[in-house]
Amino acid sequence: MARKAGSHAETTGPAIRDAALRLFARSGFAAVSMREIAAEVGLRAGALYLYTPDKQTLLFDLMHNHMTALLAAWDATRPAVGPDRRLEQFVAFHIDFHIERPDAVFLAYMELRNLSPENFAIIETQRRAYEDCLEAILSDGQQKGTFTIxxxxxxxMALIAMLTGIHVWYRDGGRLTPERVQTLYKDLVRRTVQA
Amino acid sequence: MARKAGSHAETTGPAIRDAALRLFARSGFAAVSMREIAAEVGLRAGALYLYTPDKQTLLFDLMHNHMTALLAAWDATRPAVGPDRRLEQFVAFHIDFHIERPDAVFLAYMELRNLSPENFAIIETQRRAYEDCLEAILSDGQQKGTFTIxxxxxxxMALIAMLTGIHVWYRDGGRLTPERVQTLYKDLVRRTVQA
DNA sequence: ATTCTATCTGAACGCACGTTCAATTCAATT
DNA sequence: AATTGAATTGAACGTGCGTTCAGATAGAAT
Incomplete structure (x- = not known):
């Protein structure tokens, strides 16, 4: 029989994923046990297998969901006119998206080694696709003479590293507001490519 | 009695560290067992404890040696004259040092989470000291009007992230020589700070 | 040849892991 | 109140972990 709306299973699955994301980001995939994840949502380890086939798939799903959401969100932006403004838009988008999801960002950059080869290949392809989004803007600006690269x-790769590196030092409620961070990095990026 | 020069112990210790560094970098600290490290140097697991008190100390020593060598090497440079040339020197130094030690760089950036709190504090202080080396150059150039920051x-933090991110894509024998990488990054960095 | 000592092995310790599954619980349906 | 079936437990499985240590080994010193 189909589950009714509001049934337990429709909230437990996501709760497990949330807990796993938080714990994996804090301590690393290998250092977190299924028993810890289960305890975080008030269950025993065995119950997790109602919601995921195994621990590896749990990790992959978290990373895959993150990368898929990232690519979809960028695709959904209305392209600003001109390489200059499109690049600014990319910087703002990247910083927004990453500041809102520090745990997922951490996972996506730190746990690639713990993916099975097949899962790694999938995530790597998505990561490359995201890099290509930025590269397309740079190439366009270069061709139009807007940028000198x-x-x-x-x-x-340099700009992606610079932008993603924000997660190393940025903290909510710290010295800089997200808006200030955006302003500063827009300036840094603009200088890097300016004609 | 003091060991003679050339005795086994004077080469086994470093060999163990080399093997551990390589394996930790490849698979992650948590994923590598003492038995694997021992096998890599032709020993059984128990023998490792002649050379290190435990696995955690082995990791810490690798990271601490790396950071200490990094800071000492930068201190040993003859300071170029003027913020402009000093910054160029820093970029060249950083890229050289990191391209020559990809495994140690990987460890130093990926395994901070697996350090005990006391060990983490020590490495974190060293990392901050290195960041301060770059910040000093930027502040100097800003004060002298050479840079506009x-x-x-x-x-x-943006420049360190950009420079360290090289390890993500750089491969020996790849499309770009180390010299070409240095030239490109010197240019990127100069643009980022130029007046 | 014997002693000595640094080096190393092999077995064991206790523990925690991911995963499975029969038995149980519990809420919704009849 | 009885029935049902999904949700969950608790115990167990086999495995591999970091670490210890009594005993074996082997090369240098006597």
Missing amino acids: KDTRVTT | KDTRVTT
């Missing part, structure tokens, strides 16, 4: 690929 | 700390 010596090596598009290297600049792409 | 809106937020010195943020720019420092």
